[in-house]
Amino acid sequence: MMGPSHALSGAAAWLAGCWALDHLAGYGQSPLAVAVGTTMCAGGALLPDLDLSGRVTRNQGGATVARTFGVFSLFVAEVVEKVSLGVYTATRLRRDPRRDNGHRTFTHTLPFAALVGWGTTELCVRFGKWAVVAIVFFTAGLALRGLFDEWAERAGWLIVTAAAGVMAWFTWLHLPGDRGYPLLGVAVGVGCVVHLLGDMITKNGVPILWPIPLGRRMWRMIGVPNAMAVKVGGPGEVIVLRTLFTLVSVLAVAGMFAPHLWHRFDLDTWADNAHWER
Ligand SMILES: [Zn+2]
Numbered sequence: 001m002m003g004p005s006h007a008l009s010g011a012a013a014w015l016a017g018c019w020a021l022d023h024l025a026g027y028g029q030s031p032l033a034v035a036v037g038t039t040m041c042a043g044g045a046l047l048p049d050l051d052l053s054g055r056v057t058r059n060q061g062g063a064t065v066a067r068t069f070g071v072f073s074l075f076v077a078e079v080v081e082k083v084s085l086g087v088y089t090a091t092r093l094r095r096d097p098r099r100d101n102g103h104r105t106f107t108h109t110l111p112f113a114a115l116v117g118w119g120t121t122e123l124c125v126r127f128g129k130w131a132v133v134a135i136v137f138f139t140a141g142l143a144l145r146g147l148f149d150e151w152a153e154r155a156g157w158l159i160v161t162a163a164a165g166v167m168a169w170f171t172w173l174h175l176p177g178d179r180g181y182p183l184l185g186v187a188v189g190v191g192c193v194v195h196l197l198g199d200m201i202t203k204n205g206v207p208i209l210w211p212i213p214l215g216r217r218m219w220r221m222i223g224v225p226n227a228m229a230v231k232v233g234g235p236g237e238v239i240v241l242r243t244l245f246t247l248v249s250v251l252a253v254a255g256m257f258a259p260h261l262w263h264r265f266d267l268d269t270w271a272d273n274a275h276w277e278r
Contacts, residue, residue: 001198005237007146008245009198010045010191014038015252022256032174036136037187043139044191046146048107053081068145070157095216108206117189124184129177137168203229
């Protein structure tokens, strides 16, 4: 899937999860806490593609997350790609093909998602609000780059970085610093998993079973059958899936916060009266 679909699917997954927590478990969150988690999940849903380094990017063209923070993220992407290739080569079995590029390897596995989620939780517990603000900055940049890929391409990385900075600053001003935010690690981890699912419904698949060997292969690419695969950038992705993700997001937000708005405007007592009259 393309950037906007990955980012939207991450946002939709987190908002739907927050709605479920609120309604089924009675775990309500402030609008800002929901927004921070949604940003991290949307950004996390782009994180695995940080293994597309500069060289690859130039070959493929288009907007990728590796350019979010200019040369800084291009450098990070180069390192991530090389480390992923290193993990691939070190754990490759006889039937696994030789590779000279690490795209869609280590960052597209469940252990990577777990590692990133655990790391985020550790940071948020140890450094509290500072860590939350720093991670908001990073993931907001990825999310903006992913969601508004054409705008981001035109605006350039400085504008994207500045916009992410504003979001981080807003979080710093308004987020209470007297508590931990253990759910945020879950947000980033879930974002990565949602990315894997998104890649699995396209033709290439991801090595979702790693590190479980299967038929002398450790890095088997697994996805839906080709006949069912969603065409990258086709109408199934751009129209059907993106509309679905947007709808889920809007309904979840309405389900969480519209009742409070009703209460504020005293519409619910009015609704109750209407109910009694019937
Ligand atoms: Zn991917």
